[in-house]
Amino acid sequence: MTKTRVLTGITTTGTPHLGNYVGAIRPAIAASQDPNVQSYYFLADFHALIKCQDPKRVQESRREIAATWLALGLDTDNAIFYRQSDIPEIPELTWMLSCVCAKGLMNRAHAYKAAVAENEEAGNQDPDKGITMGLFGYPVLMAADILMFNANKVPVGRDQIQHIEMARDMAGRFNHLFKNNFFTLPEAVVDDKVAVLNGLDGRKMSKSYNNTIPLFVAEKKLLKLVRKIKTNSLEPGEPKDPDTCTLFQIYSAFASAEEAEAMRQEYANGIGWGDAKNRLFEYLNEQLREPRERYQALMEDPGHIESVLMKGAERARAEAAPTMDRLRQAVGLGRFV
Ligand code: TRP
Numbered sequence: 001m002t003k004t005r006v007l008t009g010i011t012t013t014g015t016p017h018l019g020n021y022v023g024a025i026r027p028a029i030a031a032s033q034d035p036n037v038q039s040y041y042f043l044a045d046f047h048a049l050i051k052c053q054d055p056k057r058v059q060e061s062r063r064e065i066a067a068t069w070l071a072l073g074l075d076t077d078n079a080i081f082y083r084q085s086d087i088p089e090i091p092e093l094t095w096m097l098s099c100v101c102a103k104g105l106m107n108r109a110h111a112y113k114a115a116v117a118e119n120e121e122a123g124n125q126d127p128d129k130g131i132t133m134g135l136f137g138y139p140v141l142m143a144a145d146i147l148m149f150n151a152n153k154v155p156v157g158r159d160q161i162q163h164i165e166m167a168r169d170m171a172g173r174f175n176h177l178f179k180n181n182f183f184t185l186p187e188a189v190v191d192d193k194v195a196v197l198n199g200l201d202g203r204k205m206s207k208s209y210n211n212t213i214p215l216f217v218a219e220k221k222l223l224k225l226v227r228k229i230k231t232n233s234l235e236p237g238e239p240k241d242p243d244t245c246t247l248f249q250i251y252s253a254f255a256s257a258e259e260a261e262a263m264r265q266e267y268a269n270g271i272g273w274g275d276a277k278n279r280l281f282e283y284l285n286e287q288l289r290e291p292r293e294r295y296q297a298l299m300e301d302p303g304h305i306e307s308v309l310m311k312g313a314e315r316a317r318a319e320a321a322p323t324m325d326r327l328r329q330a331v332g333l334g335r336f337v
Contacts, residue, residue: 004036007041012045042084063299067299089324101169109136115130150184152187201230222284236273
């Protein structure tokens, strides 16, 4: 039986936070344990260059993200775990796809349109001011990531669905032009069941809002951050609504159903915010202690991370290189033999 190929990339510009863990990392690691699935998880570090021109930040983020996934138990004998920038076939395929992708399709990409809208609002003469070719062609690079490995399913957030549709479009066009089923048409998978966590200020936890709780901050800092989570002015003893409370939301994303139910009861009984914060901190700290120790050990052993990623790159290239040979032949760039 052929396995379903599940592929996803993580842009390496930030430090993993609780929201990333609950929304993406935890479900991805769980999915990779399914024997009917072959997972491809990679650090989208070429994509990072589009948003971030701070080499230290990109380098640091790559290491932190890799260490995080390993510390949380990703089995890299099973999942293929690699850096995008270690696979030269990906930029090569990006070029081939660029040559069949309509410019008009890229004009419609949300990220590009948002950047243009911002320029227009700011009254800039040039609507493309400050927009790089990297940003404009972002969906082509992402299509190459996906089509390179003929992924069937691509778990992503809602904001990325359009990119998967564009990848299907490019795949279909290439297949049609060169008259073969070179590429599988990928499908976006958006899981509505996974929790989207709120951050310190009650908005969605996101690096761009600067309201995150990093997954592996030191214990003291974790306590500090949990204490910063916004609550309301209800006094101890007054019943509180768990369903509009960030503390409860985070707690229940980590706790079992029974534990969450018990906490719900405490809200009804009027638990004080100070108590609720201490309880959340203790619970998180308990669950994160062991992976945090593994994370710290990994961060101090970059050579190990490097060797794991190089092994992943080797496995990925064992597929990408022969695929690229076929594609070169298909477009007329085969060898003279
Ligand atoms: N663009 C994705 C994001 O910002 C990251 C990404 C890059 C990706 N390449 C991918 C996700 C391929 C899925 C498949 O979240």
